[in-house]
Amino acid sequence: MVRDNPRYAFSCSAFSPHTFLIIETHDVYSEHPYIYAILRPETNTILLIDTGCGGVSSRPDVEVKVLRDFLETVDIPSNHDRPLNDGGRFGYIVALSHCHYDHILGIEPFCVGSNGAARIVASSYDPHFLSPTHLPEHSLCNFLHIRLPRYTPVLVPHFHRIAAPSTSDGLQDLGFTVLHTPGHTPDSLAIWDEKESVIYIGDTLYEEEPIIFPNEGSIRDWLDSVDFLILFIKDRQVGQPRGTVIRVSCGHATAFKEALPVLQGAKAFIEAVVSGREQARTRRFKRGEVNAEYGQVGDRFRLICPERLVKEASGALR
Ligand SMILES: [Zn+2]
Known part of the structure; x- marks a missing residue:
């Protein structure tokens, strides 16, 4: 477990050998968002659920502020003392539980890279809500005077199955189902991980x-x-x-509890x-x-x- 190391903007703990909770511990907004990294080594893919606040820390001594750097360079004891995505060998899929700033500010570094840009998944429930015209307001970036990060999500329907590119026949099912759960925001979504029996529900x-x-x-x-x-x-x-036991994990405060x-x-x-x-x-x-x-x-x-x-x-x- 990487707990509150002052060198990192994040802590990391394991729920299972392939499922990790990353908490942005000292963000200047005091959101302490929960980010989840789920590895599917058999498909060389890592699913990231949300990306946090962008690593802007209230502690002056933080060295690793970029989530992608944390994933690719910081040794995690519960991952055999290796980074979760050692050297960036796994391709990323990023699912955004919704568009609020504390879930999207860490996304830009995933939109570029030698290993290809991440596929970014968001809800298609209300495309108007996520349109470039409205996103600065709906993400709360305007309200907080933060620059909206640049990213282009693929809007997916209710019950969408997340798949990874495979070398042979195009796509490989990863065992994740996206569910539309409007309420907190129109674009709120949940992700059901059928392999680990965990449902991720963002800020619902x-x-x-x-x-x-x-x-x-x-x-x-x-x-x-x-x-x-x-x-x-x-x-x-x-x-x-x-x-x-089916467990629930949330965008803040609650992770891996009986759902x-x-x-x-x-x-x-x-x-x-x-x-x-x-x-x-x-x-x-x-x-x-x-x-x-x-x-x-x-x-x-x-x-x-x-x-x-x-x-x-x-x-x-x-
Ligand atoms: Zn929110």
């Missing part, structure tokens, strides 16, 4: 840190997406070998907010809207969102 929800909706979010859509994910997981559980209790707990909390049983504790103005905060430090689930989204969702319940 997580524990302890506040679940956040921007102005462009929808709690109504979120409730539908979480219901869909719960059903999807229950369906997959039927086919699992006895004793297999159903996390999803069902978050759903119950958001429903309590929408029904008025959970009251706002504080309010503040952000990006032109009144945002309310529900829950408090120490609670398993918390929420910060425009109050309008709660009203819209409660109106839909009636």
